Amino acid sequence: MNAHLQPTGSAYFITSETQEIERHTLSVLVDNEPGILARVVGLFSARGYNIESLTVSETEHGRRLSRITVVVTATPKVLVQIKLQLERLVPVHKVHDLTAEGASLERELALIKVAGSGDHRAETLRLADAFRAQIVDATVESFVFEVTGKPAKIDSFITLMQPLGLVEVVRTGLAAISRGPQSM
Amino acid sequence: MAEKMTGAEMVIQALTDQGVEHIFGYPGGAALPIYDAMFQQDFVQHILVRHEQGATHMAEGYARSTGKPGVVLVTSGPGATNAVTGLTDALMDSIPLVCITAQVPTTLIGSDAFQECDTVGITRSCTKYNYLVKRVEDLPRIMHEAFLIATTGRPGPVVIDIPKDVQFAVGEYYKPDSVTLRHQSYRPQVDGDAAAIEAAVDLMLKAERPIFYTGGGVINAGTEASEHLRELAELTGFPVTSTLMGLGAFPASHPQWMGMLGMHGTYEANLAMHDCDVMINIGARFDDRITGRVDAFSPNSRKIHVDIDPSSINKVVRVDVPIVGDCGRVLAEMVRVWRSKTNQPRTEAIAPWWAEIATWRAVNSLGYKNSDTVIKPQYAIERLYEATRKQGKDVFITTEVGQHQMWAAQHFHFDKPNRWMTSGGLGTMGYGLPAAVGVQVAHPDALVIDIAGEASVQMTMQELSTAVQYRLPIKIFILNNERMGMVRQWQDLLHGSRYAHSYSESLPDFVKLAEAYGGKGIRCENPAELDAAIAEMLDYDGPVLFDVIVEKDENCLPMIPSGKPHNEIILPDTANIGSIIDEKGRALV
Helix, strand or coil, X not given: CCCCCCCCCCCCCCCCCCCCCEEEEEEEEEECCCCHHHHHHHHHHHHCCEEEEEEEEXXXXXXXXXXXXXXXXXXXXHXXXXXXXXXXXXXXXXXXXXXXXXCEEEEEEEEEXXXXXCHHHHHHHHHHXXXXXXXXXXXXXXXXXXXXXXXXXXXXXXXXXXXXXXXXXXXXXXXXXXXXXXXX | CCEEEEHHHHHHHHHHHCCCCEEEECCCHHHHHHHHXXXXXXXXXXXECCCHHHHHHXXXXXXXXXXXXXXXXXXXXXXXXXXXHHHHHHHHCCCCEEEEEEECCHHHCCCCCXXXXXXXXXXXXXXXXXXXXXXXXXXXXXXXXXXXHHHCCCCCEEEEEEEHHHHHCEEEECCCCHHHHCCXXXXXXXXXXXXXXXXXXXXXXXXXXXXXEECHHHHHCCHHHHXXXXXXXXXXXXXXXXXXXXXXXXXXXXXXXXXXXXXXXXXXXHHHHHHCCEEEEECCCCCHHHHCCHHHCCCCCEEEEEECCHHHXXXXXXXXXXXXXXXXXXXXXXXXXXHHHCCCCCCCCCHHHHHHHHHHHCCCCCCCCCCCCCECHHHHHHHHHHHHHCCCCCEEEEECCCHHHHHHHHHCCCCCCCCEECCCCCCCCCCHHHHHHHHHHHCCCCEEEEEEECCHHHHCCCHHHXXXXXXXXXXXXXXXXXXXXXXXXXXXXXXXXXXXCCECCCCCCHHHHHHHHCCEEEEECCHHHHHHHHHHHHHCCCCEEEEEEECCCCCCCCECCCCCCHHHCECCCCCCHHHCCCCHHHHCC
């Protein structure tokens, strides 16, 4: 029955994890009330769960509901616990594991400032075009690009900008939604 | 009909509407409007404590012994921070508390004002839920919602932080209806899934080595749950063991009772857990004091787990049949389904199992070597138990934390739920004395005894003054070994008997201390005089501090050392416990 658990020699660290760590995107529908973010984040720190990214904003103003999209890395067993622990919080309405539940869309927006001159400037523009990055601010020695897409696309764009005079980056974190007609 | 009143009056009105007769508290600057409102009414009675931690433990004892929520009222800043230990204790042991904390006026919040602290921030992780009330309009809803959240689902503590200007503000009081009352997101599941209950009963019907492993959830589910448990146990004929928190849910005088399980549980209960083929967990949470080494925990059993908190299921031990629901309702449903399938207990099929259990029982794992010259702590509790049985009163026991707590669990026996109040999850020394005060407030005619250690009891000793003030005749039965006995025992086990700070070089004279507080003090060190001294304690109509001088170096056995499976339990005849735990086991707690 417990064959999947390895001996740990500890009365406390009972779940020696032999399972692979996975990366999942959770969508959490919560009441938009004071302290809700602290409650969610506090739960993660108190129970030792890892947050990779967290996005929160009010999505239904009339019902005062916010949607938190949180990317976590954990073993499958801990992922189940994270979902159940989140559901246990009084202001949490629903928790959906988008990764586990099938096809979903994930998008992120980044603003990226690049400074440079001469050939670098031309190369920067060529790459920006290839990534469909919009120029949202320009000076004679700098650009600010707006780029949207999957996190991996933004990662690659940032990597390419590095030698071309990357100054700073700001990212929104992930927004995710399931495909198809259903709501969460 | 809405009525205009101040926030402070709303607090008292809501408490009245909730039927709260007793609250435990301590005034202070920010709480004065509420105290003033309370002064002008008679329904809600206030018990003035000596320290806010005491108030929280009193409320816990009150709640645990009545099934009603315990209510606490404290001031801002230190009032709130002093309450944190009790709130955490209540969260760990699922005790319904509503704790009202006063706060500095909203205009001063965040300015580091006098007696300001971030109460909602500090208590966020030690409450089931908490509120900062910023508008008086929200106060009636929040007051009633707090009681709902504290008492339903898995019970727990709820904090309501009320700034002083909100207490003064005037608004309309209303009793919210059930729709506006609760958070739309808060919907505890109480009825177990029918298919899962069916599957559980099917497993039980085929069991050859079954065991009921019950916990505090059965007690939280109300007295009917304990009756259903007894009914189901008798219908099936299965043995029953319980966690520390669940003692009393199943009568200790019943032939199917196995004693407590876990680190200091009986040999028969632990071996039966290890060797069973079907384990029926009702309202327990596979705590590490129960499982020992998880990978060796009950390796060959199919496990059924009933819990109202979905996150308790599969958290520690993977189970075969999870059932989310209220223990009482699920037990009633199990009884019904079992009856629909058979009207016979599995007496014959499990006869070999009971025979095996009989051989484990014969080991007499709670045995100890008695003495004519020194009082053994186990003997003291046995004599106390015998004496209380003759009293003809309802008996409630609270404890502190340590060896005396485990001996009380082993040697005092409970036939009814809600009679045993102890700090299980958090292990809070200093819990028992104030808890006894809370129990006695709820049950003025009952016999309430705090079985204590001389170290623990000093952590909240000042509440004896509360007991004297309100004429609460609690009995504090101190097993005095001049040691922090459990710490000393672990130092023997793990640290070469180097007793770093585990003894008290200067203890108070407990008899004089009791007298100084206005109570009665009794000391006893001779086994021959113990019965008479206990009788004197029980006969006295008032609080008694009873100082029993016991054997100093007695070990609390049996014991499953950390990192060991259930079948490697240390039995009482072990001479030297210092050589049992290996290097690896030393890191454990």
